[in-house]
Amino acid sequence: MKKYFLLLALLVGMTVSACGTDDETPIPQEPSTEQPGGGDDDNGGGNDDDETPDPVKPTPGTNGRYLVLFTSRTGNTERMAEAIRTTLDCDLLEVEPAVAFDDDYQGMLERAREELAGIRNGNYPAIKTSVESLDDYDVVFVGYPIWHGSMATPMQTFLHEHAAKLAGKRIALFASSGSSPISTSVSEARALCPDADFTETLHLTSSTLSQIQSHIASWLERLGLGKEDDDNNNEPDMNTNRISIKAGSTTFTATLVDNSSTRALKELLAEGDLTISMSDYGNMEKVGPIGRSLPRNDENITTQAGDLILYQGNSFVIYYAPNTWSFTRLGHIDGATRENLLAALGSGSVTVTLSLE
Numbered sequence: 001m002k003k004y005f006l007l008l009a010l011l012v013g014m015t016v017s018a019c020g021t022d023d024e025t026p027i028p029q030e031p032s033t034e035q036p037g038g039g040d041d042d043n044g045g046g047n048d049d050d051e052t053p054d055p056v057k058p059t060p061g062t063n064g065r066y067l068v069l070f071t072s073r074t075g076n077t078e079r080m081a082e083a084i085r086t087t088l089d090c091d092l093l094e095v096e097p098a099v100a101f102d103d104d105y106q107g108m109l110e111r112a113r114e115e116l117a118g119i120r121n122g123n124y125p126a127i128k129t130s131v132e133s134l135d136d137y138d139v140v141f142v143g144y145p146i147w148h149g150s151m152a153t154p155m156q157t158f159l160h161e162h163a164a165k166l167a168g169k170r171i172a173l174f175a176s177s178g179s180s181p182i183s184t185s186v187s188e189a190r191a192l193c194p195d196a197d198f199t200e201t202l203h204l205t206s207s208t209l210s211q212i213q214s215h216i217a218s219w220l221e222r223l224g225l226g227k228e229d230d231d232n233n234n235e236p237d238m239n240t241n242r243i244s245i246k247a248g249s250t251t252f253t254a255t256l257v258d259n260s261s262t263r264a265l266k267e268l269l270a271e272g273d274l275t276i277s278m279s280d281y282g283n284m285e286k287v288g289p290i291g292r293s294l295p296r297n298d299e300n301i302t303t304q305a306g307d308l309i310l311y312q313g314n315s316f317v318i319y320y321a322p323n324t325w326s327f328t329r330l331g332h333i334d335g336a337t338r339e340n341l342l343a344a345l346g347s348g349s350v351t352v353t354l355s356l357e
């Protein structure tokens with residue numbers, strides 16, 4: 001059971017009695033705060049070593065490329081996990097032990113010591129959490145507290161049981177501790193998942209846990225990860241000056257000039273693709289209604305094949321031959337010639353679809 005109520009007391013009060021090294025781990029002190037609730041933990045399950053837990057689904061975010069896994073007894077690592085999840089708006093999953101964490105700190109220290117010794121002999125304590133697939137994730141964040149200098153045991157079990165699914169994945173480790181370093185746990189993770197690609201880690205201690213949000217933000221920035229990094233994000237890029245024009249089986253790309261007409265056109269395309277029914281006019285152009293008026297920036301122009309023109313503010317024109325008139329330049333189709341335009345647009349009417357690139 002999570003100890004939200006203890007969180008502040010732990011952050012403020014936690015001290016570590018010995019500096020410790022990776023060999024000789026420190027024994028942290030926990031304040032003798034009363035445990036809330038007491039007794040509603042699910043302690044009854046026992047260590048179901050032989051049972052594989054049923055796969056669970058992470059709590060989904062809108063960004064399906066990242067998964068944040070965490071285990072946490074008193075909420076510190078969970079807060080780090082939450083900060084990553086909210087920053088990236090991604091999936092989140094808690095890795096829970098089959099037997100709930102001990103409320104009693106001394107009991108938990110002893111249990112952790114035994115479980116870590118068991119892991120060194122290949123006996124991984126059972127966990128409740130397993131996932132069917134990690135295929136969809138580009139980056140998996142793995143968070144845990146440091147216990148006796150090591151990665152907390154439930155996460156070691158999770159990595160052990162999911163090593164094959166994590167092969168080739170980019171893994172970003174994050175951890176919290178009183179003061180002990182993250183280094184031993186990084187070696188443990190590498191040994192547990194030898195085929196994963198480990199990236200820069202984040203480690204917060206009792207003196208830095210009060211600035212979780214800023215530490216997470218700069219870490220994610222260093223990793224080059226952010227909401228805007230999401231390829232699955234279908235938000236159109238309004239900074240682009242490129243559109244595509246699809247006619248039948250041919251798709252042209254075009255480069256827009258920058259004026260209030262093209263900015264309004266891009267806003268229109270940001271709402272969705274625009275399909276225009278065009279007819280041939282004067283053996284020099286295809287012209288069709290946009291369906292709304294855009295700002296005009298008319299000037300005297302002699303067109304070339306491939307020029308995109310706004311006519312009278314509400315008609316979209318593709319020129320395939322020269323014409324001189326006062327109208328608004330929108331842009332030009334890349335690599336256009338009279339021949340390749342006519343091959344795609346035909347000699348009569350044609351329907352084209354405009355999209356932001």
Ligand SMILES: Cc1cc2nc3c(=O)[nH]c(=O)nc-3n(C[C@H](O)[C@H](O)[C@H](O)COP(=O)(O)O)c2cc1C
Nearest residue numbers: 072073074075076077145147148149177178179180
């Ligand atoms: C069993 C156990 C062992 C711990 N061992 C260490 C340790 O070796 N070094 C350390 O600095 N902190 C140690 N701590 C303190 C935790 O790493 C620290 O409080 C951490 O932030 C707890 O994270 P959590 O709130 O996500 O459970 C230990 C805590 C527990 C419960």
